[in-house]
Amino acid sequence: MQDALNIPSVTGVDLEYKIAGPGGRSYAYVVDWHIRILLTLAWYVLGSLIYSGGIAWVGSDDVGFQGFLFVVILPTVVIYFLYHPILEIAMQGRTPGKRIAGIRIVTQAGDLPGVGAILIRNVLRIVDSLPFVYAVGLAATMFTKQSVRIGDMAAGTLLVYEIQTDEGSIAQLQGDAIASLGLDQTELVRELLDRWPELAPETRSELGRKLLVRLGRSAAGGEEEIFSDLQSLLTGES
Amino acid sequence: MSDQPSHDKATAAWFQARQTVWQRLAERLPELEDRKAVSRETALSAMRLYPEIARDLAIARRIAPTGRLTRYLQQVYARMHRALFRKPWSFKQEVWRLFAHDAPDAAAQLWRHIASVTLGFLLSAFAGWWLVATYPELVGLFASEQMIKTVQGGELWTDDLLNVTPSSLLSVGIFTNNIVVTLTAVSLGVLYGLGTIYIIGLNGLMLGGVFAFTAQYGLSGRLFEFVAAHGFVELSIICIAGAIGFYVGEAIARPGHLTRIESFQRAFATGSKLLAVCAVFLVGAGLIEGYVSPDERFSLTMRLVIGLGYWVVFVLTLVGQPGRRR
Numbered sequence: 404m405q406d407a408l409n410i411p412s413v414t415g416v417d418l419e420y421k422i423a424g425p426g427g428r429s430y431a432y433v434v435d436w437h438i439r440i441l442l443t444l445a446w447y448v449l450g451s452l453i454y455s456g457g458i459a460w461v462g463s464d465d466v467g468f469q470g471f472l473f474v475v476i477l478p479t480v481v482i483y484f485l486y487h488p489i490l491e492i493a494m495q496g497r498t499p500g501k502r503i504a505g506i507r508i509v510t511q512a513g514d515l516p517g518v519g520a521i522l523i524r525n526v527l528r529i530v531d532s533l534p535f536v537y538a539v540g541l542a543a544t545m546f547t548k549q550s551v552r553i554g555d556m557a558a559g560t561l562l563v564y565e566i567q568t569d570e571g572s573i574a575q576l577q578g579d580a581i582a583s584l585g586l587d588q589t590e591l592v593r594e595l596l597d598r599w600p601e602l603a604p605e606t607r608s609e610l611g612r613k614l615l616v617r618l619g620r621s622a623a624g625g626e627e628e629i630f631s632d633l634q635s636l637l638t639g640e641s
Numbered sequence: 642m643s644d645q646p647s648h649d650k651a652t653a654a655w656f657q658a659r660q661t662v663w664q665r666l667a668e669r670l671p672e673l674e675d676r677k678a679v680s681r682e683t684a685l686s687a688m689r690l691y692p693e694i695a696r697d698l699a700i701a702r703r704i705a706p707t708g709r710l711t712r713y714l715q716q717v718y719a720r721m722h723r724a725l726f727r728k729p730w731s732f733k734q735e736v737w738r739l740f741a742h743d744a745p746d747a748a749a750q751l752w753r754h755i756a757s758v759t760l761g762f763l764l765s766a767f768a769g770w771w772l773v774a775t776y777p778e779l780v781g782l783f784a785s786e787q788m789i790k791t792v793q794g795g796e797l798w799t800d801d802l803l804n805v806t807p808s809s810l811l812s813v814g815i816f817t818n819n820i821v822v823t824l825t826a827v828s829l830g831v832l833y834g835l836g837t838i839y840i841i842g843l844n845g846l847m848l849g850g851v852f853a854f855t856a857q858y859g860l861s862g863r864l865f866e867f868v869a870a871h872g873f874v875e876l877s878i879i880c881i882a883g884a885i886g887f888y889v890g891e892a893i894a895r896p897g898h899l900t901r902i903e904s905f906q907r908a909f910a911t912g913s914k915l916l917a918v919c920a921v922f923l924v925g926a927g928l929i930e931g932y933v934s935p936d937e938r939f940s941l942t943m944r945l946v947i948g949l950g951y952w953v954v955f956v957l958t959l960v961g962q963p964g965r966r967r
Contacts, residue, residue, distance in 0.1 A: 410722070414695035418719050469807050477813065515723055517730070523913050529828040553831060556902050557909035568713040573663065576710065581653035586701075590708040 405548045408563060410513035418513050420563035423506040425544040428552075428562055432537070435500030439486045443479055450475035488525040492518055507565045508555075520558040527554035580637045588618060592633050599630065652704060659697055666690055666717060673724045687721055694718050743914040745961025750911060754884035754891075761838070762845040762880050769849025777857060783850035792858050799867045799935060808931040816927025819875060820920055826882040827889070827916055831905075834890020841883035848876075869944040871930040873952035878919045878926070885912035915959075922955050 410418040423431075451458050454474045490498040495515050496508035508516050508524070516524075531540030531552045540552035549561045580589045595614060599607055604626055611629035615622040620632060666687075673679055673687050698714040705711055748755070773780050780789060791798045822840070829836020855861045892908030893901055933939050933947055 412695065412722060414692045416695035416699045416718070418722055419715065420719070469810055472810055472813075513719070513722065514727060517728075518735075519910070519913065519917075522917075523909055526824050526913070527828055527831070527909075529825055530831050557906055559906050559910075566712045566716040566719075568709050568716055573660070573710060573713050576656065581649060581656050583649065585649040585704075586652050586656065586710065587705040587708060590705050590710065594709070 404550070408509075408511075408513065408549070408561065420509065420513060422549055423504075423562040423564055424550045425541060427504050427506050427564065428544055428550070429541070431498070431500040431504035431506055431562075433500070434503050435487070435498050438499050439483060442486070443483045446482055447475060447479045450478060487528070488521055491516075491521045491525070496521070501562070505564055505567060506562045508560050509563050511559050511561065516558065516560050520560055524552075524554035524558040524560055527552075527557050530554075577637055584618065584636060589637065592618075592636055596630075596633055596637070655700065656710075662690070662693070663697075663714070663717065666694070666721075670717065670720055670724075674720065676727075676730070679724075684725075687725060691718075691721050691725060694721060739914060739917060740958060741962065744918040745959055747911045747915040748881075748959040748961075751881075751884050751888055751915065754888045755881055758837075758841055758883040758887055759877075759880040762841050762876075762883065765842045765845025766849035766852075769846035769851075770853040771849075772846070773850040773853035774856075777854070780850060780854040783847045784854060789854075792855055792860060795858060795860075797855070797860055797863055797867065799864075808935070810931075812928045812931030815930045816924045819878070819923045819927060823878060823882040823916070823919060823923065826879065827886045827912060830886025830889035831893065832890070833894050834887045837883050837886030837890060840886075841879070844879055866941050866944060867934050869941065870933045870939065870948040871926045871951075873948045874922055874926045874955050875930070877952065877955065878923055881915060881919055885916055888912055918958060922951075922958075925951065 404424075405422060408420040408422055410420070412418060448458060454471060487498060491508060494502070497506075501507060508521070510516050510520065528540075531537055531543070531554055533539045537552075540554070543552045543556075544550045547556070549555075551561050555561055576586075576589055576593060580592075584592065592614065595607070595610055602610070608626045608629055611626075611633055612622040615629065615632055618636065620636070622629065622632075624632070669683050669686070672683050694714060694717055698711070698718050701708070701711040701714050769783065773783070784792075788798045791800075822844075826837055826840045829840060852861050852864060855864045889905065889908045889912055892904040896904035899907065929947060929951065933944065939947075
């Protein structure tokens with residue numbers, strides 16, 4: 404199984420993408436499936452309300468069949484079946500589910516996929532969804548080198564994790580701290596401070612103490628003291 | 642032994658010197674990625690900055706391979722790469738190229754497959770005819786109970802179609818169904834072409850069988866009258882879809898000097914261009930089938946003119962401009 408896609412660049416510095424496996428792909432699909440179902444139902448209800456003033460079913464005597472089909476049924480079917488291709492084209496290789504899962508479709512050259520490639524990978528959902536619940540597609544992602552389904556093989560695409568680090572997190576790194584601790588240690592301290600609220604009190608104290616010792620600082624005191632010592636390392640007050 | 646404090650100071654100096662460049666670049670990245678909004682100045686500045694960011698990334702990867710700075714620079718570098726190396730794209734030009742070059746090229750490449758599948762379709766239609774003509778009870782394999790009863794009552798299931806369903810509705814239903822059948826015929830080519838053979842064979846048998854059945858009740862002429870306006874293009878497209886499926890199946894079974902995946906990818910890319918043009922013509926065929934075919938005001942001559950005229954346009958589109966370069 405290949406973990407990363409390396410794209411050579413004219414600069415000599417390769418681009419690296421981590422390839423999304425069956426887990427990441429399934430997560431995105433499950434999220435998208437729920438959104439798709441909700442959107443489909445929402446349009447059906449809204450369309451029915453607009454058209455007939457209440458929830459109506461095809462064949463109801465008081466509902467004009469042709470109008471109901473064009474206002475309610477057709478858009479509902481379009482939302483359900485064209486959700487993936489339309490959003491993948493509009494969101495440049497992503498869908499809301501893929502965005503939440505942090506993955507994106509790229510070509511084998513690392514570029515954004517074109518309309519043709521997106522349509523091809525979606526047409527082949529017919530095969531990937533055989534015989535039920537995407538069994539063929541799931542099996543293909545488990546046994547292919549780049550974890551791709553049949554549609555991706557045909558379109559020359561794959562799913563990769565998209566790194567999402569904003570410039571705000573870089574602004575938190577201070578030149579003075581880097582000068583005294585080094586870049587890797589500064590990042591380690593920053594990482595721990597950012598995760599501080601999510602960690603259990605004993606765990607964060609333990610990690611903080613170990614880090615301070617590793618950096619040659621005194622690690623005596625309670626949790627609050629450790630936190631403030633770590634902070635002062637970054638601001639250069641120690 | 643390396644001098645760690647001076648190394649860290651150098652890193653800090655580099656970080657501080659480059660930080661403003663990264664911030665300015667981050668502000669301009671959305672513009673760079675927007676194909677319509679990007680200015681010449683932004684594009685040129687991105688071209689100058691691209692190797693600088695590559696160098697910064699190489700440094701960051703060396704110092705802190707998994708750190709947030711490396712991740713951030715990797716992300717910026719990837720976005721710049723995608724924006725700078727993307728191919729120019731214009732919807733009008735793409736559509737023009739598809740109809741004027743790509744589809745005719747694909748059709749020329751697949752002509753042997755198209756001819757073979759058409760022959761297979763005709764043979765299975767003949768087999769369907771022979772089966773039902775010889776063993777009339779076998780029509781139950783190809784037609785529903787309702788259809789059989791209607792024909793036995795001296796009528797076609799297409800009679801009074803417009804009284805039951807309006808043309809617009811018929812058209813939408815028909816072309817959607819035809820597109821799904823076409824896509825299925827192509828997609829099932831993945832099963833080494835076997836799925837495609839099944840679909841083409843079944844459609845041929847059905848066509849022949851149903852014509853043989855209606856002939857037994859003197860209705861085949863009226864059935865031909867019904868299909869004359871839309872059938873030429875529709876049946877041609879079913880054969881072409883089968884040919885694409887078969888081409889894809891053959892590419893997987895006999896990849897030649899390519900890997901199986903490369904061969905599959907190449908075959909599907911070629912076939913999909915032809916398929917895209919066929920899908921457009923299927924919409925037209927669906928509209929004809931909804932508005933012209935069930936309307937009794939159209940004589941057989943008019944239907945043949947429409948059907949053959951549309952088919953000639955379809956064929957000319959696939960043949961392409963005379964003398965064009967491939």
